Amino acid sequence: MSRKTLTRRQFVAATAMSSTALIAAPYVRGAYAAGKLSIGFWDHWVPGANDASTALVKEWADKEKVEVSIDYITSNNKKIELTAAAEAQAKSGHDILQMPSWWPHAYSENLEPLNDVMEPLIKQNGEVNGTVKYLAQSGGKWLAVPATPGSQIKGPCSRIDLMKKHAGIDVQEMYPVGSPPKDDNWNMETFLKAAEACQKAGFPFGIGLGETTDSVDTAGAIFQSFGAELVNAKGDVTVKTDEVRQALEYYKKLIAVLPADAPSWDDASNNKWLISGRGAMILNPPSAWAVAKRDAPQVAEQCWTHGMPAGPKGRFAPFLPYFWGVWSFGKNKEAAKSLLVHLSSPAAIEKFVVASGGYDLPAYANMTKFKTWAEEGPPKGTLFSYPDPYHRQTLSIAASPAPPKIAQQIYFQATLTKMALRFAQGEKLETALAWAEDECEGFMRT
Amino acid sequence: MAFVLTLPLILLIALLVLYPAFYSLYLATLNKAMTKFVGLGNFTFLFKRETFWMVVKQSCIFAITAVVFKALIGFIVAHFVHNIPGKKQRKWRGMLLVPWVIPPAMSTLAWLWLFDPSYSAFNYTLSFFGVGPIPWLGETFWARFSVILVNVWYGAPFFLIMYLAALKSVPDQLYEAAAIDGANWWQKIWYVTLPMMRNIIAITTLFSLIVTFANFDIVRILTSGGPLDTTHLFATWAFQVGIQSSDIPLGACVSLFMVPILAVAAIFILRDVSKRGNEA
Numbered sequence: 007m008s009r010k011t012l013t014r015r016q017f018v019a020a021t022a023m024s025s026t027a028l029i030a031a032p033y034v035r036g037a038y039a040a041g042k043l044s045i046g047f048w049d050h051w052v053p054g055a056n057d058a059s060t061a062l063v064k065e066w067a068d069k070e071k072v073e074v075s076i077d078y079i080t081s082n083n084k085k086i087e088l089t090a091a092a093e094a095q096a097k098s099g100h101d102i103l104q105m106p107s108w109w110p111h112a113y114s115e116n117l118e119p120l121n122d123v124m125e126p127l128i129k130q131n132g133e134v135n136g137t138v139k140y141l142a143q144s145g146g147k148w149l150a151v152p153a154t155p156g157s158q159i160k161g162p163c164s165r166i167d168l169m170k171k172h173a174g175i176d177v178q179e180m181y182p183v184g185s186p187p188k189d190d191n192w193n194m195e196t197f198l199k200a201a202e203a204c205q206k207a208g209f210p211f212g213i214g215l216g217e218t219t220d221s222v223d224t225a226g227a228i229f230q231s232f233g234a235e236l237v238n239a240k241g242d243v244t245v246k247t248d249e250v251r252q253a254l255e256y257y258k259k260l261i262a263v264l265p266a267d268a269p270s271w272d273d274a275s276n277n278k279w280l281i282s283g284r285g286a287m288i289l290n291p292p293s294a295w296a297v298a299k300r301d302a303p304q305v306a307e308q309c310w311t312h313g314m315p316a317g318p319k320g321r322f323a324p325f326l327p328y329f330w331g332v333w334s335f336g337k338n339k340e341a342a343k344s345l346l347v348h349l350s351s352p353a354a355i356e357k358f359v360v361a362s363g364g365y366d367l368p369a370y371a372n373m374t375k376f377k378t379w380a381e382e383g384p385p386k387g388t389l390f391s392y393p394d395p396y397h398r399q400t401l402s403i404a405a406s407p408a409p410p411k412i413a414q415q416i417y418f419q420a421t422l423t424k425m426a427l428r429f430a431q432g433e434k435l436e437t438a439l440a441w442a443e444d445e446c447e448g449f450m451r452t
Numbered sequence: 453m454a455f456v457l458t459l460p461l462i463l464l465i466a467l468l469v470l471y472p473a474f475y476s477l478y479l480a481t482l483n484k485a486m487t488k489f490v491g492l493g494n495f496t497f498l499f500k501r502e503t504f505w506m507v508v509k510q511s512c513i514f515a516i517t518a519v520v521f522k523a524l525i526g527f528i529v530a531h532f533v534h535n536i537p538g539k540k541q542r543k544w545r546g547m548l549l550v551p552w553v554i555p556p557a558m559s560t561l562a563w564l565w566l567f568d569p570s571y572s573a574f575n576y577t578l579s580f581f582g583v584g585p586i587p588w589l590g591e592t593f594w595a596r597f598s599v600i601l602v603n604v605w606y607g608a609p610f611f612l613i614m615y616l617a618a619l620k621s622v623p624d625q626l627y628e629a630a631a632i633d634g635a636n637w638w639q640k641i642w643y644v645t646l647p648m649m650r651n652i653i654a655i656t657t658l659f660s661l662i663v664t665f666a667n668f669d670i671v672r673i674l675t676s677g678g679p680l681d682t683t684h685l686f687a688t689w690a691f692q693v694g695i696q697s698s699d700i701p702l703g704a705c706v707s708l709f710m711v712p713i714l715a716v717a718a719i720f721i722l723r724d725v726s727k728r729g730n731e732a
Contacts, residue, residue, distance in 0.1 A: 083672075087695055095700075112698035115485075217678045267570065269679040270590035278570055411484075411698070418696040424680050441502070448501055451484045451699065 042073045043341045046100040048086060048156045048328060049078035050362065051293065058361030059155060059349075066348040072341050081106070081156075093333065101336035102345065104156070107403060108417065110142045110149040110329050111410035117149045118332040123343050124148040127350050132372030135401040137325045141410060150329035151346045152369035154358040158291035159367060159392060159401065160223045160324040163311045165209070166385070168286035172207040173200035181312035183380055183387030186396045189313055189321075194231060197315035198259055204286035205263035212279030212288040213264050214271030215427050217420035221271060223324035224289045225422035226404020228260075229253045231317025236416055236446050237408035243450075245443040249319070254429050254438065261430035269427055281305060289314075289324070292365055292389055299384075307384040311392045313399055323394065325401035327369055364389045371397070415449040479704040486701060494705040503681055504706070507689045511710070513596065514671075514685055515664040518603040519657060525604065526611025526656075533612070534619045545616070552609035560673040563602045567674065592682040595675050599683050602670050607663075611656055618652040619645070651725050658721045665710050686710055 045063065050056050056078050067074045077100065079086050086106060093099030094113045110117060125148075128134060134152060142150045164177045175196070181187045201211045214221035229235075234253035238244045261268070265279070277294035279285040281302050288294060298306035314323045330349070332342040348354060355368045356376055364378045374393040382389045394401065404422060405413035416422070421442055429438040483490045498504045533544050551559065566573045567588035578584040588598045626644045635643065646653075668687035671677060677684035677692060684692070686706055694703015 084691075084695060091695055091698075091700070108698070215679075217676050217681075265570070267585075267587045267590040270587065270595065270675065272676065275570060278568075282570065284570065415697040415699070418692060420678075427680060444502065448497075451497065451702070 041338050041341055042075070043067075043102070043338050043345065044100045045074060045076045045345075046079050046086075046089060046103040047076055048104045048153075049080040050155055052296070052362045052365055055155065055358075055361045055366070058357050062349055062354050062357060063345065066345050070341065070344060072338075072345075074345075079104075097333075097335045099333065101338050101342045102330055102332055104153055105150065105329050105331050106156075107141050107326055107328070108410065108414040110331055111144060112414060113331070114144050114149050116334055118334045118336065118339050118342075120148040120151055120332065120343065120346070121146075123151055123346050123350075127151070127347065128370070131350065131352060131355070131368070131370035134369045134371070135325065137401050137403050137406065138327055138369045140406050141327065141403065142329055144410075150331040151350060153328040153330045153349075154355050154366045154368045155362065156328035157367045157369060158326050158365065159394065159399075160220060160227075160289050160291055160326065161311060161314050161392065161394075161399075162287050163280060163290055163292065163295055163309055164287045165280075165285070165305075166308045166310050168204060168207070168209050168308075169200065172209065172286065173203045175200055177310045177312055178385075181310065181391040183390040187313055187391065187398055189316070189398060192313070193316045194228070194256060194318075198256070198263075200287075201260060201263045207286075209284065209286040210263060210265050212271075212276040212285035213260070213268065214273075214276055215261065215264065215268040215423050216271045216275075217423065218271075218273045219326065219417075220273045220276055220290060221423045222404050222417055222420050223326060225257070225426060226406075226417075227289075227314055227322045227324045227402060228257065228317070229404070229422055230322040230400075230402050230406075231314070231319055232256065233317075233319035235407065236405065236421060236442060237412050237449075239407040239409070241409050241412060241450070243443055243446045245446060246439050250439065251435060252318075254426060254435060257426040258430045261426065280309070292363075292392060295388065296363060296365065303384075309388055310385070311389055313391055313394065321399045322402045323399040325367075325403060327367075364392065367393050412446070412449045416446065419445065419449075421445050476704045476708060479701050480708055482701045484699050484701060490701075494701050495709075498702065498705055498709070503684075503689070506681060507684045507686060507706070508709070510596070510683065511665055511685045514600060514603070514667070514683075515661055518600050518607065518664050519660050521600070521604045522607040522611050522660060523653070523657060525608040526615050529608070529612050530615035530619055533616055545613070548612055549609045551606050552613075556606050557669045557673065559606065560602060560670050563598075563605075564674055567598055589675050590679055592679060595679060595683045599671050599674055602674065603664060603667060606670070607660060610660065614652055614656045615649065618649040622648045651728060654721050654725050658718055661717065662714050665714060 047056070047059055050059075060076060063074055063076060066072075079089055086104070087109065089099070090103060090105050090109050090113060093103060094116045097116070105113075138152045142148060142152065164175075166177055169175045169177050180189055180192055204210060213224050229250070232249050232253040234247070234249040236243070236245050236250070244250070265271075265285075276285075276288040276290055277297060280288045280290075280294045281298045283302065283305050292311050295306055295309040295311065298309065314321055330346055332339055332346070336342055352373065355370075355373055356378075358366045359368070359376050359378050364382045368374070374395045374397075376393075379389045379393055379395070380387055403413075403417070405416035407413075408416060425438050425442045428441065429435055433441075479486070480494055481489055481491055483493070529548065533541060533548065536544055565571075572585065572588060574588065575585040578586065587594055589595050622645060626648070627640055630640050630644050665685070666687055667685055668691070671683055671685050671688045672691070675683045677688050681689075686709060690703040690706040693706055694700045
């Protein structure tokens with residue numbers, strides 16, 4: 007019997023080769039080593055939409071032999087934010103957590119960099135919009151991956167009949183199905199005139215002036231279309247500028263024709279306004295239309311979702327993306343990354359869009375023309391323009407381009423709507439500006 | 453042995469009360485990124501904020517007004533109930549406790565529907581009398597009125613039940629003696645009922661004041677602090693600053709601000725109660 011002895015040199019060479027092979031191999035190999043993965047997903051409001059997520063995760067888990075557990079966490083009463091805060095504090099929790107727009111930056115120190123996931127995804131799916139980069143990138147590092155479920159544009163959802171009758175605007179002609187919008191005359195002035203006409207006819211636009219996101223997002227898009235920034239990208243307070251003054255003057259005129267109780271509106275109020283048939287337009291994702299299909303079909307069949315009006319500095323649409331983040335303290339980061347790649351494949355993205363009835367929006371440039379949006383109805387094609395298929399708008403978020411940690415505070419303290427409301431309710435312009443300036447200076451804390 | 457027997461309670465309090473309290477004190481001394489000790493820096497920052505002082509003012513208006521009305525309504529209704537005989541009294545007691553028994557988050561949702569900006573049931577009813585529509589949650593005065601009203605509705609039964617128990621413990625002989633001395637209704641209340649209920653009034657007021665100052669759910673559900681922050685309380689603003697704006701140390705500071713004030717009030721009230729207990 008011969009016995010082969012292993013020399014020290016052979017041992018070192020073999021070890022080095024094995025290590026290189028392990029590092030260079032794609033995750034797929036590691037995933038077969040099984041392991042567990044715990045996921046916290048946003049609990050979708052569309053019935054059945056969670057099932058699509060579960061099915062996609064299961065498909066991946068079966069292939070990779072990973073044991074997964076999914077918690078669907080409601081966004082009601084900020085449950086997701088509370089979960090994120092608790093997990094970041096405890097340095098323990100899910101491996102993947104779906105988080106709303108501002109949270110990747112808020113927890114940037116606790117999130118695993120995802121450049122190795124995002125760079126191939128962008129090559130595969132097309133460029134992501136500026137808001138996604140703004141919210142999920144820090145110093146060239148991707149903090150999170152844009153999630154299709156929950157991501158939304160809060161553009162106008164108009165009543166076809168009321169806009170035609172009272173404002174003389176045919177929204178279907180302006181935003182046709184299958185061809186680029188004819189929106190050259192759709193600007194802040196025509197928007198204001200339409201709002202005035204509809205208010206006069208007894209169907210005011212349903213735009214909130216409260217402190218919740220719908221009110222803030224609308225204010226953000228309008229301010230941005232005037233080039234009005236409270237804090238610029240460098241972090242300087244820029245409240246007292248002509249652009250901000252212009253935006254406030256505009257908002258004052260708009261507030262005059264909004265419902266009197268708009269200052270107390272929350273995110274459900276505008277939906278109810280449209281569904282009840284009392285308003286000619288709201289600025290919202292198509293959730294209000296989807297509920298109207300069930301509760302007020304005669305209203306739903308007159309709804310048309312379309313693009314925002316342009317201001318002097320461009321056409322801005324409020325975009326609110328969700329993200330999937332991987333905690334740096336997670337126990338199975340490589341498996342988490344592998345799953346995120348799977349959930350961001352074109353096929354998976356289309357499944358999300360279909361399951362949500364077109365509500366969920368992918369953040370990638372090549373993913374805005376799925377047939378779901380062209381076919382959903384009634385009326386057929388009502389959602390065609392929802393994902394901005396011809397890239398006519400700058401998808402933006404209120405308070406940007408301020409550094410995200412400052413912008414988050416401007417956003418959640420609703421500084422924009424409060425400032426506009428103060429001015430509209432009789433406060434002097436300079437006093438409202440001074441108040442906002444003081445607030446923004448307070449947000450500079452590090 | 454006594455110590456061993458009380459140990460479970462001590463451990464429970466240490467875990468559920470002392471640890472969170474000291475942890476929030478610790479959080480309040482950190483910078484926003486929670487990486488540096490800043491001492492009392494967060495408090496000095498807060499003291500310079502206009503919104504903070506507005507929240508202090510509103511919390512005082514909310515808590516004091518609500519507690520006064522809860523105590524007043526509780527006192528009056530307790531007298532009514534006290535005068536209802538036997539079995540019927542039990543039914544009334546049960547019915548009047550309903551607001552206090554329903555979880556406030558649920559009952560406040562019902563109130564939200566009544567105040568709803570667009571579909572207020574109150575406004576609908578008032579419209580038959582040619583009144584309104586009233587912006588219940590859209591104007592500062594009405595929004596403050598609404599949140600206080602809901603708090604009074606929810607909290608008055610607590611006062612009622614405490615006062616009712618106190619009323620039942622006042623010996624009838626005292627009223628008989630007062631009647632013989634020629635005391636009228638008001639004099640019986642002033643010279644017999646109130647002195648006999650003094651301790652219970654002090655304790656319920658103190659407890660209610662603490663709980664009302666710390667209220668969160670009613671304001672959060674009805675107004676989220678609006679319009680223009682004019683209904684924010686310490687807890688709702690702390691949530692907005694700490695959780696929504698990701699500034700946990702500042703949120704901790706806001707929620708801790710009332711601790712010394714309420715602690716001093718508690719010391720005085722409880723000392724007064726125990727002094728009277730010793731005199732008795």
